[in-house]
Amino acid sequence: MTSLSDLPLRDDLRGLTPYGAPQLHVPVALNVNENTHSIPEPVARDIVAALAKAVASVNRYPDREFTELRESLAGYLGHGLTRENIWAANGSNEVLQQVLQAFGGPGRSVLGFAPTYSMYSILASGTGTRWIAGDRDADFELGPATAARWVRESTPDLVFLCSPNNPTGTPLSLETIAAVYDATDGIVVVDEAYAEFAPVGAPSALSLLPGRERLLVSRTMSKAFAFAGARVGYLAADPAVTDALRLVRLPYHLSALTQAAACAALAHTAEMLAMVDDIRGQRDRLVTELDRLGYSPYRSGSNFVLFGGVADPNATFEALLAEGILIRDVGIPGHLRVSAGTEAETTSFLDALARLSLAVQ
């Protein structure tokens, strides 16, 4: 059998490993920050009806401009945005890839602040963009001074800011985003994949868009919207940015079925987001209880919690897995990450961890 090293692979891809969060069938899967609540039955029925209608004309290519979807997304985001400001693709990962295809590439670089979302460096290597890993402040926070200093010293073509940051959960202030924007002539992407889990009234980077034509705010339906399997991500930016993305997208990249499903889901935003309060409650409970068990959880504006003080992360990961509970070893020594599940799932995790912690003492 041929192995990878026998193939004439691009030199800059040699030795790299693909994204690979384990996909295991376990009773309690809290490892990839999905919304563990399934979508409400009446909404599911509406989506199926929309899909049935779309299937009837699936012999034709879909609306290349996904006009109705862009309109729905603009309406959902508010902030005075119109469909001209909106772009969408098959997950925000594809949106970010298109951003790198248009604004990055060979000879260009993208700065991020490690530890951060593991896909950034993978998307950078796929597009031949040099990845620069900047540092954070204490407790994985990122203040304006540190962020702007990294931008000035590394002069990247793009900056990826993850707000709140995955895998640490730490929120990012608008001051930091504005400072980064002012420190560069390049593209600044704020990845707000978890925006809906922020405290009520917390400002979004969307409020910074007016007058900042190099600022891009990406979102996803994968997390709060419980739509990870449908693959729908999007961004808001100046219309010139969406024009740039048209240069690199594949024609008809969003299938008619994806567009129909997403529009149907967005017509039920309130029901789709009904579980967000509940998930926030379980997230806050995780922080409180992990602290009580003697771990060091970080503040989180997302639907997951990173916690330190784990003597042997791999052993704890495996012991939980043996009990049917899957969480994430994100490769930060002494740390593990867990998503907030339903109340019952969160209880299973906390009870199992409490038993393990007792056994170790």
Ligand SMILES: *Cc1c(COP(=O)(O)O)cnc(C)c1O
């Ligand atoms: C989960 C996640 C995404 C979402 O990716 P999709 O491709 O939209 O599913 C994007 N950014 C971050 C930081 C994430 O954690």
